[in-house]
Amino acid sequence: MPELPEVEVVRAGLEPAVSGALITGVEVFDTRSLKRHSALEGRFEALLEGRRMLAAVRRGKFLWFPLTTRQTTGPQALVAHLGMSGQVLLRTPGTAEEGLLRIRLQIEHPEHGEFWVNFVDQRIFGSMAVDRLVPTGDGAPGGYSGFDGGRMLGDTLALVPGQVAHIARDPLDPAFDEKAFLAALARKRTGIKRALLDQTLISGIGNIYADESLWAARVHYEHPADRLPRARARELLGEVRVVLEKALAEGGTSFDAQYVNVNGASGYFSHSLNAYGQQGKPCPRCGTPIVREAFMNRSSHLCPRCQRPVRARAARGAATAA
DNA sequence: CCTCACACCTGGGTGC
DNA sequence: TGCACCCAGGTGTGAG
Numbered sequence A: 001m002p003e004l005p006e007v008e009v010v011r012a013g014l015e016p017a018v019s020g021a022l023i024t025g026v027e028v029f030d031t032r033s034l035k036r037h038s039a040l041e042g043r044f045e046a047l048l049e050g051r052r053m054l055a056a057v058r059r060g061k062f063l064w065f066p067l068t069t070r071q072t073t074g075p076q077a078l079v080a081h082l083g084m085s086g087q088v089l090l091r092t093p094g095t096a097e098e099g100l101l102r103i104r105l106q107i108e109h110p111e112h113g114e115f116w117v118n119f120v121d122q123r124i125f126g127s128m129a130v131d132r133l134v135p136t137g138d139g140a141p142g143g144y145s146g147f148d149g150g151r152m153l154g155d156t157l158a159l160v161p162g163q164v165a166h167i168a169r170d171p172l173d174p175a176f177d178e179k180a181f182l183a184a185l186a187r188k189r190t191g192i193k194r195a196l197l198d199q200t201l202i203s204g205i206g207n208i209y210a211d212e213s214l215w216a217a218r219v220h221y222e223h224p225a226d227r228l229p230r231a232r233a234r235e236l237l238g239e240v241r242v243v244l245e246k247a248l249a250e251g252g253t254s255f256d257a258q259y260v261n262v263n264g265a266s267g268y269f270s271h272s273l274n275a276y277g278q279q280g281k282p283c284p285r286c287g288t289p290i291v292r293e294a295f296m297n298r299s300s301h302l303c304p305r306c307q308r309p310v311r312a313r314a315a316r317g318a319a320t321a322a
Numbered sequence B: 001c002c003t004c005a006c007a008c009c010t011g012g013g014t015g016c
Numbered sequence C: 001t002g003c004a005c006c007c008a009g010g011t012g013t014g015a016g
Helices: A004-018 A044-048 A146-156 A178-185 A192-197 A207-217 A230-249
Strands: A022-028 A057-059 A062-066 A076-081 A086-091 A101-109 A113-121 A127-135 A159-161 A291-295 A298-302
Touching: A004 A057, A004 A062, A004 A086, A004 A101, A004 A113, A004 A146, A004 A230, A022 A044, A044 A127, A062 A159, A076 A086, A076 A159, A178 A230, A192 A207, A207 A230, A207 A298
Parallel strands: none
Antiparallel strands: A022 A101, A057 A062, A062 A076, A076 A127, A086 A113, A101 A113, A127 A159, A291 A298
């Protein structure tokens, strides 16, 4: 469900309530929501109770909350991934229980008081975990944590949860290495949309924003990544950034009550979609009906006129033989 | 090493 | 009303 803009809306919403807050209680209602948690770290509840969260950090679609250090362990964080249907809701203690509530943290903030942090997830593709923090490969901050978060973390800023270390930086991250991304893209022998969805190449993009970015850049989703001219690839990356930033400014994309911010409210970007879910409606650019095609057990939405497929890759040597 | 298909899940909507 | 079937915003794993 949630892609970078939706996850950032959640991060920003949690930040004031969780930064500096003490975890006073942890309730796990469904252990399947701990599938990313390794028992080697210790028991999830025991690792959290009595510790404080220092900040709310995000890279791509991953969220984490660095914890105060315990003498017995190195630096650790509570990690959360929303999967397809996860929500993190801030509630006043005593609020009636959400139907699909999987995990609840009881927290106490020194200034803002007590909250429940409710992790709600229909499909259970999301999860929480406590994971150790490891240094980032490039020495830059592990993810985005806002101004205050950056100050709170101080010299432990350049850490990332072990299970997030293989995820690439996202295109809104100041430390995103554009040259390295373009070079890696030029080596990918796969379709451009698969490459955009590959979180080890560039993170934060999912099915909605991949389709929107490709529409904006007028690129067909099966265009071979390694045959996209560098200038076109740079344009596409520019469109990715524009789409993500615009969606963020509008509070993310919601089709129903499934994706919501920490207060349960929906975003407005669904009104700004040009391609995703717009099959049958005229392309806002040329009027040709948008089509939907099967792709990776899901679907791709595109304008068949603005986004022409390229000729299939010629068999090796065929072009020169003639 | 790289790429791809698939498993992992539940619930809401639709059409018969 | 009931039910089968389709659909959904993601990621990790293992086969080839």
